[in-house]
Amino acid sequence: MSDLSGPAPVLALGGAAFDGYVRVAEEPLRAMFTLRGDLSAKALKNAATGLAAVDMPGQGQVALNGEHCIAWMSPDELLVMTPWDEHAKALGQLDATLTDPALNYTDVSQARALFSLSGPDGLVREVAAKLAPVDLSPAAFPAGSFRRSRIGQVSAAIWMPAPGRIEVVCFRSVADYVFTLLRDAARPGSEVGLFG
Amino acid sequence: MLLLECPCCGQRGEETEFHCGGEAHITREGPGADDAAFENYMFERVNPKGVHLERWRHVHGCGKWFHAARDSATLEVFGTYAAATHRPPEELLETIRAKRPGFKWRELA
Numbered sequence: 678m679s680d681l682s683g684p685a686p687v688l689a690l691g692g693a694a695f696d697g698y699v700r701v702a703e704e705p706l707r708a709m710f711t712l713r714g715d716l717s718a719k720a721l722k723n724a725a726t727g728l729a730a731v732d733m734p735g736q737g738q739v740a741l742n743g744e745h746c747i748a749w750m751s752p753d754e755l756l757v758m759t760p761w762d763e764h765a766k767a768l769g770q771l772d773a774t775l776t777d778p779a780l781n782y783t784d785v786s787q788a789r790a791l792f793s794l795s796g797p798d799g800l801v802r803e804v805a806a807k808l809a810p811v812d813l814s815p816a817a818f819p820a821g822s823f824r825r826s827r828i829g830q831v832s833a834a835i836w837m838p839a840p841g842r843i844e845v846v847c848f849r850s851v852a853d854y855v856f857t858l859l860r861d862a863a864r865p866g867s868e869v870g871l872f873g
Numbered sequence: 874m875l876l877l878e879c880p881c882c883g884q885r886g887e888e889t890e891f892h893c894g895g896e897a898h899i900t901r902e903g904p905g906a907d908d909a910a911f912e913n914y915m916f917e918r919v920n921p922k923g924v925h926l927e928r929w930r931h932v933h934g935c936g937k938w939f940h941a942a943r944d945s946a947t948l949e950v951f952g953t954y955a956a957a958t959h960r961p962p963e964e965l966l967e968t969i970r971a972k973r974p975g976f977k978w979r980e981l982a
Contacts, residue, residue, distance in 0.1 A: 694950040752937070810889055
């Protein structure tokens with residue numbers, strides 16, 4: 678499905694980073710696949726867990742193991758990520774597992790931009806909470822939570838791999854917009870102290 | 874501000890994460906319908922002050938359509954329910970009757 682003989686993929690913003698009161702950084706390329714179908718179907722579960730080597734996440738959750746993860750996107754959609762160097766292998770694996778026409782996948786690796794916010798837990802939550810209409814308090818959004826929402830005016834997904842770190846994925850076409858918003862929200866002197 | 878809970882993904886969000894799809898439970902008249910029925914389907918909408926039933930889409934979230942029952946004056950949301958249904962679930966109607974005694978919305982009461 679993907680032409681690997683083309684030019685080498687480049688990041689949307691060339692790995693831009695900003696050190697504010699939390700660090701905002703564009704993350705290195707990851708292989709990302711959208712899997713669509715009945716989430717209780719064995720073949721779909723096998724395809725996802727086979728790639729990421731983690732268990733299936735619950736509703737509104739992400740199952741993580743380093744750069745490998747499975748995120749629950751909607752009642753019939755998963756987002757599976759692996760390190761970029763496993764991209765070609767993953768494509769072959771998905772083609773072999775998802776033979777049922779009602780279960781399918783799309784390679785969205787180069788359709789997305791991925792950012793991270795890292796720093797003290799409360800401040801990282803605060804920067805994300807400035808931009809998304811989501812309750813990001815530690816009680817409502819513990820590590821392992823996954824939430825699709827909006828950042829400013831565009832759709833994005835936010836999840837928390839570990840305390841003190843939030844990852845954000847958005848469409849690549851709006852990468853610059855999202856990075857600018859995140860950078861602005863993390864500007865030193867603009868701390869709110871919302872989460873202590 | 875409306876606080877809606879998407880019945881498909883279980884996320885609770887405020888209205889900017891969603892998109893309103895207009896009045897709920899409208900029968901789509903086909904080519905065999907008479908003019909009056911088609912006009913009713915095409916143009917006639919209620920605009921109540923009080924209980925209102927609408928279609929909503931979780932546009933920045935899971936992307937699914939659903940129904941919501943709310944008060945157009947106070948913005949209280951009574952509940953949300955699945956898209957694939959012709960009328961609200963009975964429990965939701967009970968909730969609305971308890972909170973707004975004597976309410977009437979089209980043929981529902």
